[in-house]
Amino acid sequence: MPASRGDAMTMQSAIPPAGEDGADSREDAEPYFQALVETSPLGIFAIDAQGICVYANPSCCRIAGPGGEPLEGCDWHHFLCPEDRLQASAAWTATTQQGIPFRLEARWLCADGSLSWVRLNAAVLPGANCRPGHVLTVEDISDRKAADEVLRLAEEALFAEKERAQVTLNSIGDAVLTTDMPGKVTYMNLVAEKMTGWSRAEALGRPLAEVFHIVNGLTREVAADPARRAMAEDRTVELATDCVLVHRDGSESSIEDSAAPIHNRDGRVSGAVIVFHDVSESRAMAARMSHLAHHDFLTGLPNRALLTERLSQAIGLARRRHKQVALLFLDVDYFKHINDSLGHRIGDLLLQALAERLIACVRTTDTVCRQGGDEFVILLSEVEHIDDATRVAEKLLQVFSLPQLIDGHELHVTLSIGISVYPDDGDNAEAVMQNADTAMYHAKARGRNNCQLFRPEMNTRAVQRQFIESGLRRALKQGEFLLYYQPKIDLHSGTMTGAEALIRWQDPQLGLMQPAQFVPIAEESGLIVPIGRWVMREACRQLKAWQDAGLLAVPVSVNISAVEFRHKSFLEGVALILSETGLSPELLELELTESILMQDAEASALVLTALKRMGMQLAIDDFGTGYSSLSYLKRFPIDTLKIDQSFVHDVATDADDATIVSAMIGMGRSLKQRVVAEGVETLEQLAFLRAHQCHDGQGFQFSQPLCAEDFRRLLGSGTRVTTPHSQ
Numbered sequence: 001m002p003a004s005r006g007d008a009m010t011m012q013s014a015i016p017p018a019g020e021d022g023a024d025s026r027e028d029a030e031p032y033f034q035a036l037v038e039t040s041p042l043g044i045f046a047i048d049a050q051g052i053c054v055y056a057n058p059s060c061c062r063i064a065g066p067g068g069e070p071l072e073g074c075d076w077h078h079f080l081c082p083e084d085r086l087q088a089s090a091a092w093t094a095t096t097q098q099g100i101p102f103r104l105e106a107r108w109l110c111a112d113g114s115l116s117w118v119r120l121n122a123a124v125l126p127g128a129n130c131r132p133g134h135v136l137t138v139e140d141i142s143d144r145k146a147a148d149e150v151l152r153l154a155e156e157a158l159f160a161e162k163e164r165a166q167v168t169l170n171s172i173g174d175a176v177l178t179t180d181m182p183g184k185v186t187y188m189n190l191v192a193e194k195m196t197g198w199s200r201a202e203a204l205g206r207p208l209a210e211v212f213h214i215v216n217g218l219t220r221e222v223a224a225d226p227a228r229r230a231m232a233e234d235r236t237v238e239l240a241t242d243c244v245l246v247h248r249d250g251s252e253s254s255i256e257d258s259a260a261p262i263h264n265r266d267g268r269v270s271g272a273v274i275v276f277h278d279v280s281e282s283r284a285m286a287a288r289m290s291h292l293a294h295h296d297f298l299t300g301l302p303n304r305a306l307l308t309e310r311l312s313q314a315i316g317l318a319r320r321r322h323k324q325v326a327l328l329f330l331d332v333d334y335f336k337h338i339n340d341s342l343g344h345r346i347g348d349l350l351l352q353a354l355a356e357r358l359i360a361c362v363r364t365t366d367t368v369c370r371q372g373g374d375e376f377v378i379l380l381s382e383v384e385h386i387d388d389a390t391r392v393a394e395k396l397l398q399v400f401s402l403p404q405l406i407d408g409h410e411l412h413v414t415l416s417i418g419i420s421v422y423p424d425d426g427d428n429a430e431a432v433m434q435n436a437d438t439a440m441y442h443a444k445a446r447g448r449n450n451c452q453l454f455r456p457e458m459n460t461r462a463v464q465r466q467f468i469e470s471g472l473r474r475a476l477k478q479g480e481f482l483l484y485y486q487p488k489i490d491l492h493s494g495t496m497t498g499a500e501a502l503i504r505w506q507d508p509q510l511g512l513m514q515p516a517q518f519v520p521i522a523e524e525s526g527l528i529v530p531i532g533r534w535v536m537r538e539a540c541r542q543l544k545a546w547q548d549a550g551l552l553a554v555p556v557s558v559n560i561s562a563v564e565f566r567h568k569s570f571l572e573g574v575a576l577i578l579s580e581t582g583l584s585p586e587l588l589e590l591e592l593t594e595s596i597l598m599q600d601a602e603a604s605a606l607v608l609t610a611l612k613r614m615g616m617q618l619a620i621d622d623f624g625t626g627y628s629s630l631s632y633l634k635r636f637p638i639d640t641l642k643i644d645q646s647f648v649h650d651v652a653t654d655a656d657d658a659t660i661v662s663a664m665i666g667m668g669r670s671l672k673q674r675v676v677a678e679g680v681e682t683l684e685q686l687a688f689l690r691a692h693q694c695h696d697g698q699g700f701q702f703s704q705p706l707c708a709e710d711f712r713r714l715l716g717s718g719t720r721v722t723t724p725h726s727q
């Protein structure tokens with residue numbers, strides 16, 4: 001029967017007696033032991049050989065808590081919470097069987113069902129003649145355990161925090177690298193490892209500059225250490241904009257980064273963190289965008305924006321060094337015709353080929369730029385003398401005199417060039433550009449394929465040109481144009497074989513304007529297309545009206561400029577005019593110059609054939625002034641050759657001209673074409689032409705161009721015009 005707490009069992013009664021020798025002294029000591037056990041803050045209980053508690057001191061009972069069953073008489077395992085009992089048994093067996101000291105931390109099952117952490121220590125009670133048993137001490141370690149748990153949780157949290165920080169640092173796209181105060185690497189994340197080529201293990205402790213090797217992308221100089229600056233200035237610093245990181249293997253990547261100081265607990269700077277990322281792609285994209293913004297997409301040449309920048313720089317430099325800067329404005333003559341007749345693809349290919357030609361003609365230090373359309377500009381920085389610029393222009397004209405083969409088309413392209421020079425022609429980029437442009441227009445007005453140096457008086461002309469252009473627009477609307485007619489005479493019979501319609505402009509202020517004063521401007525501005533249509537319609541209308549009035553009508557020729565001929569709706573326009581006016585097509589002759597036809601001979605042949613099919617007469621005007629291929633001349637369906645008046649002028653006095661004119665007449669006749677001599681002014685010329693069997697003549701010798709009324713009168717009087725021969 002186990003003793004109960006109320007039985008006032010003592011420790012002495014629970015402990016087997018000692019041997020004989022120590023009996024007295026033990027008895028003497030008992031009250032002390034008793035007191036010690038009863039007052040010990042440690043819980044102490046004794047168990048018998050079966051593990052049944054035979055004594056429990058007050059501290060033990062305190063740990064168990066009030067209100068429970070008495071401990072004495074219970075299996076001590078039941079003091080513990082069920083989950084810990086197995087562990088306790090194992091430890092107890094190890095103690096009792098192998099003598100391993102019994103030490104166990106387990107949870108005490110208190111009377112109220114709560115658990116307290118306790119540490120149990122046991123000792124086997126000695127004595128051979130005594131009852132075997134053990135004494136166990138119970139130390140309440142709940143507080144310590146709670147503190148341990150808090151610590152564990154704190155450590156776990158710290159670990160999790162570190163882990164999270166590590167994962168975060170490795171998963172952010174940026175590279176992160178830290179240094180200590182002396183500038184040695186203390187940490188780098190995976191991205192930093194990848195970008196620098198250094199593993200963290202290798203990099204730790206190395207000087208930053210060795211691992212994080214950065215240079216300026218432009219100068220290639222080693223860039224300033226951002227970490228050092230951040231630590232010195234105790235603030236976040238950004239890196240230079242053009243920073244390049246050199247990888248351990250030598251490869252490079254453009255980076256953007258910032259460095260910030262790291263502070264210790266005392267708030268003092270203890271190192272720095274550098275955060276950087278690869279911006280190679282975005283920088284390359286930005287470079288591409290900038291290239292596009294500054295270059296022409298078709299030719300790859302600098303565009304107007306970049307030219308303006310470079311010109312301003314060149315002028316600034318030239319100003320300091322007392323040098324000159326020359327600007328050449330180039331316009332491709334009749335480019336629009338090529339575009340209109342051969343299509344934009346060929347036009348684009350031609351512009352690209354021209355760009356290459358231009359580049360080949362200048363030095364690498366010069367800038368060739370495309371302004372847009374068919375306009376190019378060449379900037380010659382630091383020229384010593386204006387002759388340097390004219391020499392370049394002459395070279396360009398010479399090079400461009402050679403035909404250009406584009407996609408099987410042999411194209412003859414010429415340039416009109418205007419030159420202006422800093423400081424003489426302008427002291428800023430805008431003025432120099434404006435004046436080169438003006439000089440270029442002047443070159444156009446001078447017949448194209450030439451170069452003009454800017455002169456101040458040209459500006460007056462530019463203003464005049466603008467004035468004329470707007471006047472032409474008004475003239476079209478308000479019907480200020482007139483047609484004059486100049487007869488063509490059969491040199492043998494003296495009869496009128498036809499007439500050439502020549503435009504005049506009756507300007508309200510300026511009076512009667514000759515074509516030379518406005519046709520070139522009309523051509524440059526494109527106004528020649530509507531003006532040319534008016535001329536053709538008016539000539540057809542008048543001729544039909546004269547015919548209807550019973551006058552003997554002769555064929556009338558109209559001049560077709562290159563812009564009209566190349567215009568995409570030229571053929572339709574002619575057909576429409578003929579159908580609108582009802583004029584028989586044989587009475588309409590079109591005069592085209594050699595250069596117009598030879599610009600793209602294949603395309604010209606097609607248009608001429610179409611015109612011929614429509615029933616019109618075709619004439620080559622100003623023959624001898626252009627560059628003709630005889631084989632083409634033979635293929636073109638031409639009815640009439642008009643020998644240019646410059647040959648006719650001296651035909652009676654200049655042996656060369658005489659030879660040329662007689663050859664032209666011979667050629668025309670052999671090609672079965674009617675030959676007309678233009679600008680016949682004298683009897684000598686007339687005699688020569690007759691002697692060489694030129695068919696017809698046109699010129700002041702026979703008649704000035706006549707206004708419509710006078711020409712009508714001439715038609716009414718019969719078609720004979722008095723010539724010396726016919727008189």
Ligand SMILES: Nc1nc2c(ncn2[C@@H]2O[C@H](COP(=O)(O)O[C@H]3[C@@H](O)[C@H](n4cnc5c(=O)[nH]c(N)nc54)O[C@@H]3COP(=O)(O)O)[C@@H](O)[C@H]2O)c(=O)[nH]1
Binds near residue numbers: 514
């Ligand atoms: N696209 C168009 N061009 C036209 C049109 N009308 C005229 N023109 C071209 O303008 C140029 C000058 O023409 P114009 O001032 O009318 O001069 C013509 C004659 O007046 C002149 N001529 C005639 N006979 C003589 C002469 O004996 N001596 C002399 N010095 N000049 C003379 O020649 C001009 C005609 O030349 P051409 O056309 O080559 O036959 C001129 O190039 C016209 O082509 C138009 O409507 N559209």
